[in-house]
Amino acid sequence: MGLSKTDRKLRIRRRIRKVSFGTESRPRLSVFRSNKEIYAQVIDDNAGKTLVAVSSRDKGLEATGTKTEIANAVGKAVAEKALKAGIETVAFDRGGNLYHGRVKALAEGAREGGLKF
Template sequence: MATQKELTRRRANRVRRSLKAVANGRPRLSVHRSSKNIYAQVIDDAEGRTLAAASTLDASLRTSLKTGADVGAASAVGKLLAERAREAGVTDVVFDRGAFIYHGRIKAVAEAAREGGLNF
């Protein structure tokens, strides 16, 4: 019987595999959430390096947020990531939700990144 950790890893790999098929060379906007924080990064899979990253642990966000685990914090991370990605010259990405459903904090990051100028 598969453990919960194995099932989560399978779901994330399934999502990532389908994204790589349609990416057409675009970088991947990967989102991870924990119970206390949210992390997002733009990854170039061809070169294997991170182009831009943001999280609720960043010094610029940490002081202005009440907590790192709500929709408001996720929106702030999405806006900051979009700004940093545009500075790195990235405008088109594919959204990698990982093993998380597109709801709540994950959706807030995606919508804020779109408002910040990223296309996906």
């Protein structure tokens, strides 16, 4: 019998994490997507600390429209916060999701905001 959808996603997530590792000079931009919300964190894996975190649930995020438009706004917000913290380049971790739809919109928003992957 084949893998379930969650087992497949977990396997892909582990495979991505082997390659994508956040350091102090190049932290990891981790994306988590639920059915309703989207979350992004910039993480230094060496120190085990989250440097910047933004989600679609944040009160300061003035985003309306479709879930894809909100994901784009979250990407711009995480880029803005990261640049204020002195972070310019990141390693993108899509978290087992396909690079399509909301995950892609978040990545493009972060690039528009000034982050380099």
